[in-house]
Amino acid sequence: MSGLIPGAAQAPLETRIAFLVELARRLHQYGTSAPRLEMAISASAQRLALIADVWSSPTAIIISFADAGAEEGLAQVTQVMRLPPGDMHLARLCEADAIADRAIAGELGLREGFRLLRELGRPETRRAQAGVIGSYGLSAASVAALFLHSSWADLVVAGAIGLLIGLITVLSATRPRLAAASDAICALVATAGAILVSAFVVPLAIKSVVLAALIVLVPGMSLTTAVREISSQHLTSGMARMGGSIATLLKLTFGTVAASQLCAAFGVTAGTFVLQPLPRWMDWPSLLVGALGFAILFRAARRDWIVVMVAVAVGYLATRWGGMLSQAVPGAPFGVFLGGLLLGAMANLYARYLHRPGAVVREPGIILLVPGSVGFQSVSYLFERDTTLGMDSFILLITLLISLVAGLLFGDLLVSPRRSL
Structure with a gap:
């Protein structure tokens, strides 16, 4: 994100901060990871003529704001939010992203954007x-x-x-x-x-x-x-x-x-x-x-069901094909790496050309790749005092996690992300 939009950037300081705080709250609530949330809020603050230092964790967010024109560079307002861990809600995540884009571009007043973000918290x-x-x-x-x-x-x-x-x-x-x-x-x-x-x-x-x-x-x-x-x-x-x-x-x-x-x-x-x-x-x-x-x-919103279903199928088929290619069972480390690579690249392409969060592709796509079942089996074996199988499963868990994360990181290198989400 680059360039300041005069209408939004010249709104009162309290209005700009309130909008960004509510945006951060919604992104956290809808399952955004700490790196992506921090990048999204920092980039949005820059377009609103603010400097934001963001710290995010699964249960809290701390944001310090300073006016971009302030010579001292010291924080003028610091907001601390205690929040429960978020849960993935793709439809509302896309809505929050669209509201933020419109408000920062000047198509929507910041106060109206704040109100619309608040309404996303409905049961x-x-x-x-x-x-x-x-x-x-x-x-x-x-x-x-x-x-x-x-x-x-x-x-x-x-x-x-x-x-x-x-x-x-x-x-x-x-x-x-x-x-x-x-x-x-x-x-x-x-x-x-x-x-x-x-x-x-x-x-x-x-x-x-x-x-x-x-x-x-x-x-x-x-x-x-x-x-x-x-x-x-x-x-x-x-x-x-x-x-x-x-x-x-x-x-x-x-x-x-x-x-x-x-x-x-x-x-x-x-x-x-x-x-x-x-x-x-x-x-x-x-x-x-x-x-x-x-x-x-x-x-996911109904309009995104086909996209999500394709992403899930790509993740599963890539893992299965990669496992066969490495002459192992489907779900082997190379298959998981290949699935993460394809889904990371596809998510960035989707975000770049359709101007919507790549999470619509990335998060559901990797659901059949994540080694949660291996972790569950590892702990179960340890509870049963079968340390050999427990440690074998634990090592496999670490291997699969590293393979999947490496695939996602290489996917970002293959197609550079243009959007924080």
């Missing part, structure tokens, strides 16, 4: 919440088919448990006490439900069903973002996000272990008969259904 409708719940079920079922190659029974049960987990997650959004324990509760419900169905209805691959049902809660995206922030020297934010991801993994693992012990205490034992796995042709309809589920899960 979600019942219809939107129902869509999110449905997306949990679709995502769980598609993962069961794509990566775990489970049976029809596993797929159906994983989808049903995913719907239940989606309901718990939506309810916890407005209930702070439930939210604090929701990860452990979801893991307990998923594991207990799978064991009960396997014991009394139809035999299941318990670990596969539980992993598929919990896949949305496993913090693969958060782990990836943490490594990206650490690699860009945003150490405080990266380490804080890493700590939050590890806490989530521990809560999920505790829930699964507690449910297993509880069922064992009541003498409930899962069936051991192995059902016929799904045919290979099911990968393609599963990919289509999963991509639609992720478009809803990331709360």
